[in-house]
Amino acid sequence: MLVTGASGFIGRPAVKALLARGHEVHATCRRAAPGDDDVTWHVTDLLRSGGAKALVRDARATHLLHLAWCTAPGSFWTASENIDWITATLELLRAFGAAGGSRAVVAGSCAEYRWGNETLHEERTPQRPATLYGASKLATRVAAGALCAQQGLQLAWGRIFHLYGPGEDPGRLVAAVARGLLRGERVATSAGLQVRDFLHVDDVAGALVALLDSDVAGTVNVASGDGVAVRDVVEQIALAAGGLDRVDFGARELPVSEPERIVADVARLRREVGYSPAIPLREGIAGTVEWWRERLAEV
Amino acid sequence: MLVTGASGFIGRPAVKALLARGHEVHATCRRAAPGDDDVTWHVTDLLRSGGAKALVRDARATHLLHLAWCTAPGSFWTASENIDWITATLELLRAFGAAGGSRAVVAGSCAEYRWGNETLHEERTPQRPATLYGASKLATRVAAGALCAQQGLQLAWGRIFHLYGPGEDPGRLVAAVARGLLRGERVATSAGLQVRDFLHVDDVAGALVALLDSDVAGTVNVASGDGVAVRDVVEQIALAAGGLDRVDFGARELPVSEPERIVADVARLRREVGYSPAIPLREGIAGTVEWWRERLAEV
Numbered sequence: 001m002l003v004t005g006a007s008g009f010i011g012r013p014a015v016k017a018l019l020a021r022g023h024e025v026h027a028t029c030r031r032a033a034p035g036d037d038d039v040t041w042h043v044t045d046l047l048r049s050g051g052a053k054a055l056v057r058d059a060r061a062t063h064l065l066h067l068a069w070c071t072a073p074g075s076f077w078t079a080s081e082n083i084d085w086i087t088a089t090l091e092l093l094r095a096f097g098a099a100g101g102s103r104a105v106v107a108g109s110c111a112e113y114r115w116g117n118e119t120l121h122e123e124r125t126p127q128r129p130a131t132l133y134g135a136s137k138l139a140t141r142v143a144a145g146a147l148c149a150q151q152g153l154q155l156a157w158g159r160i161f162h163l164y165g166p167g168e169d170p171g172r173l174v175a176a177v178a179r180g181l182l183r184g185e186r187v188a189t190s191a192g193l194q195v196r197d198f199l200h201v202d203d204v205a206g207a208l209v210a211l212l213d214s215d216v217a218g219t220v221n222v223a224s225g226d227g228v229a230v231r232d233v234v235e236q237i238a239l240a241a242g243g244l245d246r247v248d249f250g251a252r253e254l255p256v257s258e259p260e261r262i263v264a265d266v267a268r269l270r271r272e273v274g275y276s277p278a279i280p281l282r283e284g285i286a287g288t289v290e291w292w293r294e295r296l297a298e299v
Numbered sequence: 300m301l302v303t304g305a306s307g308f309i310g311r312p313a314v315k316a317l318l319a320r321g322h323e324v325h326a327t328c329r330r331a332a333p334g335d336d337d338v339t340w341h342v343t344d345l346l347r348s349g350g351a352k353a354l355v356r357d358a359r360a361t362h363l364l365h366l367a368w369c370t371a372p373g374s375f376w377t378a379s380e381n382i383d384w385i386t387a388t389l390e391l392l393r394a395f396g397a398a399g400g401s402r403a404v405v406a407g408s409c410a411e412y413r414w415g416n417e418t419l420h421e422e423r424t425p426q427r428p429a430t431l432y433g434a435s436k437l438a439t440r441v442a443a444g445a446l447c448a449q450q451g452l453q454l455a456w457g458r459i460f461h462l463y464g465p466g467e468d469p470g471r472l473v474a475a476v477a478r479g480l481l482r483g484e485r486v487a488t489s490a491g492l493q494v495r496d497f498l499h500v501d502d503v504a505g506a507l508v509a510l511l512d513s514d515v516a517g518t519v520n521v522a523s524g525d526g527v528a529v530r531d532v533v534e535q536i537a538l539a540a541g542g543l544d545r546v547d548f549g550a551r552e553l554p555v556s557e558p559e560r561i562v563a564d565v566a567r568l569r570r571e572v573g574y575s576p577a578i579p580l581r582e583g584i585a586g587t588v589e590w591w592r593e594r595l596a597e598v
Contacts, residue, residue, distance in 0.1 A: 049348065078449055080393060080446075082442075083389050083390075083393060083442060083446060086385065086386070086389065086438070086442055087385070087386040087389075090382050090385065090386075091382075094379060094382060129441070129445065131445065132442075132445040132446060132449050134445075135441050135442050135444060135445030135446075136442050136445070138441050139385070139438040139439070139441040139442035140438070142428070142434050142437050142438040142441060143381075143382060143385055143431075143434050143435050143438035145434060146428060146430065146431040146433070146434030146435070147379075147382060147431060147434075150377055150431050
């Protein structure tokens with residue numbers, strides 16, 4: 001098994017899940033490799049031309065889980081680096097197919113859909129991304145589908161929705177609120193009436209690994225299937241961290257581009273892949289707050 | 300005006316049409332430039348990294364007509380070079396936008412649609428390409444739409460249907476039948492019951508140039524809007540070239556992937572762009588046969 005972006009937010013639990021299933025893991029990271037003896041690390045920059053070819057030749061894996069992409073909070077929606085990741089991803093799939101790889105799972109995004117109020121379904125929902133990030137993921141999906149079909153490489157595409165958990169970038173919602181409250185600060189949020197589909201990062205990783213181990217092809221939503229108002233998520237964070245009175249709901253404007261509801265249809269993930277999330281939201285949030293409490297205490 | 304692929308089948312009449320409208324034309328070609336004094340030629344390989352940046356810097360154009368792509372008859376449907384053209388096209392649009400370009404027209408394809416029996420419409424017809432070529436064009440369309448929107452670069456996407464005319468690659472239908480019959484050979488074709496939408500290459504070029512000169516944004520079908528059975532086209536070629544009795548209809552199997560009907564809805568082209576084809580099929584075919592007759596006589 002070859003995992004790209006393996007030192008990232010989803011990559012770390014994905015590697016753990018693969019090891020737990022008894023797989024041999026080759027993993028990529030851009031800078032110095034984490035000191036993990038169970039994993040063969042490949043330090044590589046996939047954005048550099050030729051990087052993919054050398055990587056697949058060295059790793060000689062049959063299965064690929066491609067998570068690497070630009071993810072800097074906020075800026076990733078519009079970063080022109082998204083365009084480079086289209087190229088890098090197609091280059092990687094081409095090299096992997098040419099080297100005899102048999103199956104690939106790539107991280108897609110709910111941002112590929114036209115966001116509306118209906119529950120987002122792999123086949124039925126129109127794909128009309130509102131952002132360069134979503135368009136770049138979808139463009140990659142379109143080209144990769146035809147490329148892999150032609151190469152005889154099985155492709156599954158996991159459309160990831162909202163996620164949270166230990167190790168999240170401090171610039172993202174759950175981490176930002178948890179850290180702020182734990183530090184005794186005031187926290188400004190939107191009114192939080194928008195409904196999102198949150199899944200713990202360990203479940204995101206678990207679902208992607210289950211998908212990789214399955215023979216399901218095509219697009220699969222990776223999500224909980226449950227809509228929850230962002231306000232409720234913030235309240236659950238405050239329940240664990242304390243300081244609900246320090247949350248200023250409505251102090252931040254929600255960008256007009258943010259839709260009211262982004263919730264996944266998860267029938268494919270549950271029935272075809274056979275994956276059901278293990279971590280309920282309340283428990284996942286409490287664990288995440290605990291993780292941040294320990295980290296902040298260390299400083 | 301900057302035109303890529305300017306020495307190609309559509310590129311040559313497109314350059315002529317731009318000159319006829321009084322535009323200054325910068326044109327690219329991969330090898331030695333044709334000796335055309337009215338045009339500033341740039342010999343460049345857009346598949347080479349950095350090529351696009353140098354090109355837009357040298358040309359300093361406000362408008363871009365991007366026609367370059369891999370087009371070798373037969374093999375272009377599956378060539379992995381299609382993937383390279385996704386990258387090259389996005390790279391070119393990125394460089395053109397960064398250099399202050401204001402409007403781009405890119406050559407798309409009817410192969411981006413799900414081919415069915417309904418008339419293919421820019422908005423209503425689902426986009427489900429059956430080939431790597433179609434998928435690569437569509438992937439580029441998806442990413443380019445978001446990229447250009449973000450850069451403030453106006454983008455129009457001309458989806459080209461079937462075309463024919465002087466200078467066509469001898470491996471393609473009309474040219475192959477015309478040359479074969481003119482040489483007195485027997486010509487093997489399919490039964491020819493499939494219906495296609497044929498447009499003379501001068502009209503394809505004229506439509507793209509009209510689109511470039513307009514302020515219409517988004518996708519526009521570039522086609523005649525008239526469905527004609529391939530058998531009728533072959534018969535019209537034979538009418539001009541002689542030798543209908545030397546056509547073996549049905550001697551070739553039509554690949555099962557070939558749909559019964561590929562016909563465009565052309566309301567956008569006619570009403571919004573204001574372009575109506577000038578060359579009726581019968582006249583266009585006769586002129587094309589004449590063109591081949593002269594070329595073959597020269598040899």
